[in-house]
Amino acid sequence: MPLEGYAMSTTEVKNAEDLSPEAVLARATAARGDIFPEWKPLAYASPKTYHLINQTVSYLHSYHGQEAMSEQLSGPMRELIAIPALGAKGDLRHAPNHVRRAYRMGLTNKVLFEGAAAFAAVVGWASMTFMSLAIMEANNPLYPYGQLPAGGEPKELTPFPEMALGRTRGGAAPETLADTPEWRYAAGIDPELVRRAAAFIDHCLVADGAQDVILGPGPRELIAIAALCTRGEVDLAARHMRRAYDYGMTRRHVLDAICCVLPMTGIVTGQLGLRAMQMADAA
Structure with missing residues (x-):
């Protein structure tokens, strides 16, 4: 262990x-x-x-021998980024092992899917089926990697620091997809498309101010930022970083989030993320 x-x-x-x-x-x-x-x-x-x-x-993932430092993301938060990143690549060999680790940390399926939804805001909702498959395989007694806690999924969520972060907005970055330049343009062509697309994305990133969620807007933006960096979307990542900062996330939080996807996407993802951070700082 x-x-x-x-x-x-x-x-x-x-x-x-x-x-x-x-x-x-x-x-x-x-x-x-x-x-x-x-x-x-x-x-x-x-x-x-x-x-x-x-x-x-x-x-990157706070394994044995690593000491936590101020403002670093917690182990559970790192798993909420890493697991959907593995799923987005269709890696159903390693993702179930991470699900079991998340269970040992006290994460429930509900919060795993909240993380997957934030990642899906970037890579598509089909990626959420891979979270389902990873969970199913993690609960399969024949899967040989990692230790499944007795009873499988925890009955209750163990609190972790990011649950209390990023819920109060302090800036004026665009809050809804419909307010972005690209989708304002789309509204002149097909307003119904914009309404439906924005409803999904705003739900995933908690643009509607929902309070009955485990992960607030700030932590969800960290997940979306990591996903955008895997896609090489520097400009969009910088835009989402500004929203994350509006919700009180720090540059250390953002960098940690990006680093969670380096094992499956490469150090160049980190370089692109740092470029986006510089753009966000300069705005």
């Missing part, structure tokens, strides 16, 4: 310098609780490559 928030001992730090395949695999197993067998050929052929992958992903 990964030990979130565990601080590495002096011995462990020294052992981290051992780049033998066996040592690299042992550290990866300690960080994650188990590892997928397809990583083992890489670890034996190029142990430093796998070592660097594991060092980076352990930091």
Whole structure:
């Protein structure tokens, strides 16, 4: 089992310098609780490559040996970004493992789907079916990776910090899809299309001020921003960053959100996200 928030001992730090395949695999197993067998050929052929992958992903997803710092996103929030990102790529081998980790953190299916809805605002609602499939597979006793808590999905949600963030608007960024230049243009052609499209997107990103949700507008924007960066949409990502900032999200929150999708989309996603952050800062 990964030990979130565990601080590495002096011995462990020294052992981290051992780049033998066996040592690299042992550290990866300690960080994650188990590892997928397809990583083992890489670890034996190029142990430093796998070592660097594991060092980076352990930091990105708060695995064993990483200490939390101020304003970092919580482990549960990171999973709410990573799982729909895996689903959007159709990765039903790794996504169920993340669902099980989310269950161990106390996340319920309801909040998993709230996160998936925010991601779907960018990549399409069909992606939400992959969240369903990942949940179904995570609850399948034959799925061999990660530990499923007794009883499966938690009966009650365990609170996490982002649940209390991003609910009060302090700026004037466009709040509804219909107010954006592109969709105002579309309204002159097909206003009914705009009404229906805006209803869905505004629901997913809580533009209607709904209070009966687990994730407020700010955290949902973090998820949408990460999704936009995977698509290379720098201008749109910057626009959504401004709304996130209006709801009190910080640059550290935004950067952490972007980094949650680097394992499945690449470091270039981070570079595009940073470019969008610079644009948002300059606006």
